[in-house]
Amino acid sequence: MSLLTTRRTRRRGPRRFSARDRAVLGVLLGIPLLLDLVIVWGPTLASVALSFTGWDGISDIEWVGTENYANLFTNYPQFWPAVRHNLLWLGFLGLVATPFGLLLAVLIDRGVRFSRFYQSTIYLPVVLSLAVVGFIAQLVFSRDQGALNAILGDTESPTDWLGDPDLNIWMVLLAAAWRHTGYVMILYLAGLKAVDASLKEAAAIDGASETQTFFRVVLPTLRPVNVIVGVITVIEGLRAFDIVYAVNKGRNGLELLSVLVTDNIIGEASRIGFGSAIAVVLLVVSMGFVVTYLVQEIRGEKNR
Template identity: 90%
Template sequence: MPLLQSPGGQSPDPGPEPQAARGTPKGTGGRTRVSISRRAGRRGPRRFTRRDLAVLGVLLGIPILLDVFIVWGPTLASIALSFTSWDGIGDIRWVGTQNYENLFTNYPQFWPAARHNLLWLAFLGLVATPFGLLLAVLIDRGVRFSRFYQSTLYMPVVLSLAVVGFIAQLIFSRDQGALNAILGDTEKPTDWLGDPDLNIWMILLAAAWRHTGYVMILYLAGLKAVDASLKEAAAIDGASEAQTFFRVVFPTLRPVNVIVGVITVIEALRAFDIVYAVNKGRNGLELLSVLVTDNIIGEASRIGFGSAIAVVLLLVSMGFVVTYLVQEIRGEKNR
């Protein structure tokens, strides 16, 4: 039967399409319902396949095992050996707290080494770290040749402390050192590294030279992340540059302060190679790390006694780090 046509030869208007038909393209209604049902089925917790578990085991298991065997394993072994007497060859004999009693009462090198470690911490924390912050602020203000200054000041960081110790010998040596040559002191040259009243300060200057560049880069990265609108608002309120820095900029650097503080404590307490390269950590350069090495791998081979010194160094370092972190976390919560 032919279709009815309207006048003029046109077919009559079939009327508006149903709402569902207009909302879904032709031929796609079934696929849409299938995709919706699939997404609905995926809303539950995703189960890991065997391959996922294997990848997680490799990516997480290997670093954890390395951390346990390289860091925590020797740490726990040192704590256990500190209560024993062992030369590394014979039988291990339990002595209790005898090693600690001898350390605090009958070992004259211990207290000078502990004082030197605290002096390192004070010098790096009160001199080198503020100086690195000052350099970061000056470079952040956009001085000329800032890229050159950054590279030059950061260059000592890539050197190990042993290499810094060799450089210190070239500068502060009594007979052929650059410092005595510049001062023109040839008749009675100053023994910068041989005098126990001077050598500790010369080595601290060399260590601070390296530490300052590290602190500068950390603070410079933090200063670049400070919102410029905070400085502009402080300037509008009439604050000076010093007030803007100490009351606006410096409080925003709290995360960087935590990192710098922990790094400073670690650098001060683990110092070893620079003094060992100069004079094997003797004659005024005694440190706890040097005493640990001398007792464990030295001629005496007193592994238990050296482990006791290592445990004391561990407790001192953990005390500083934990106390600093707790204070920073409390300050962050109070803000």
Template identity: 80%
Template sequence: MQLTKAQARRAGRRKTRRYSPRDLVVLSVLLGIPVLIDITIIWGPTLASVGLSFTDWDGIGEIQWVGGDNYSSLVSDYPRFWPAVRNNLLWLAFLGLVATPFGLLLAVLVDKGVRFSRFYQSTLYMPVVLSLAIVGFIAQLVFSRDQGALNAILANQEQPVDWLGDPDLNIWMILLAAGWRHVGYVMILYLAGLKSVDPTLKEAAAIDGANDRQTFFRVVFPTLRPVNVIVGVITVIEGLRAFDIVYAVNNGRNGLELLSVLVTDNIIGEASRIGFGSAIATVLLVVSLGFIVTYLVHELRGERDR
């Protein structure tokens, strides 16, 4: 099919159009500044930390190259490392397998239009606006051994339970506090996804004889794949970057060790082992990227195969 003269002229103008110097300046500014900020604040320190992980440096003296000695010492000679790895994986498992499904359940219940749904949304979302440090202080008020609300409710005044001092219990109490905040966040994300589901899909499933459970798992939940990706990435990030709540309770010690706490203790603590702390940060970076990239590849591949 031949183009008309007008169409040919328009196509020619589109092909020969060039950006003016002003356009190039605007594009350079709008793209260059964010990229520069990202490199300066995010990737610059990240790559510097990876490089410093192969050195021995106290932040003041001469930097000495030690190769992989920091990593071998971290694995074999640092007793706080493996408990921190276990606790980080426990955080990830709890948030992913308990808090996230519970947030999804609350979103489904609220989406059904129960009475006072606005009140429930506000109440459940309220912890999200609090920082984890504030959540840690609230946890102290609730789980404190001598003046905590939980022991007062249980009437354990003579033999109070040390919820935060017992290393066999404190990690679970802190996970409950962190999960309290995470549930509200997940609920809002899934609630937004549920509101966007086409009602005709549910009606078609009901006509075919599907019950509520079958409709949700076979019709509604597959349409929430984009929300699942967001929630999955957020859950991994929350589980691996946790720091302020345990630091507010007991400085991340006595059963609450996390990799982020070990990084802080070694880099800005009295030891000032910048290289060793950078090695821990690099391990945390690799683990985080491993989880996130694997999850994203799996979800995107599933989206492509649909």
């Protein structure tokens, strides 16, 4: 018995990794970590450092302190419209596209006829890049040959949906929401499939209506999905670039912070230090939204 107990104890003890195991783990963990440092955090830290310089990419790097930020907030007229557009982008995706995606997920989860067809059709825009969505938006909203003006029969004085700065931001937001809704729908649909059916049955037995069951039983169980959707919505709202650049290069009412970064760093001005300052502002705003949202969700999870 003692020998058998000793063997079992040896089997249950912590496994010792061989030199080969440690080498494999080092490679599998080290390469992704190294790539993350080189591709993500390296350029990020470099941008932070360059934002305090007046470097143009050719001449010597000149330290200017906070001069780039002072000029950005006071003497750069495109900055504040771009900030407003980014916030509008974030609000539209978060308050319109995301709830609509949740509604579609709920309807499909109930088992409507042709649900597979609807699911595939609504998800189809997700496989397209935002640049392609921008080209599709041009085909739909173009002033002279657009499908929308053709449907409306507005040929004598067609509406310039993409040229009018009071209208184009909303048209582009509709195109971006078209893509974002399908992504949100799939995420929520996966979460709804994982909800325990007994919870709904118990709520129905207690006399709860379908609306009460959803908001008081189903939606709280979707908290992990809500976190994912919230973070994705913030990222999509703040990193938007492709679609507006495909429409009119992010000008005439479609200014975004990401476009300003590109125009200053790789444009004719080649103001790498100034463009880096805009990139740092975008980074801080993005991290602020994401960290605040995650902290609130973690606190809510602990209080449950």
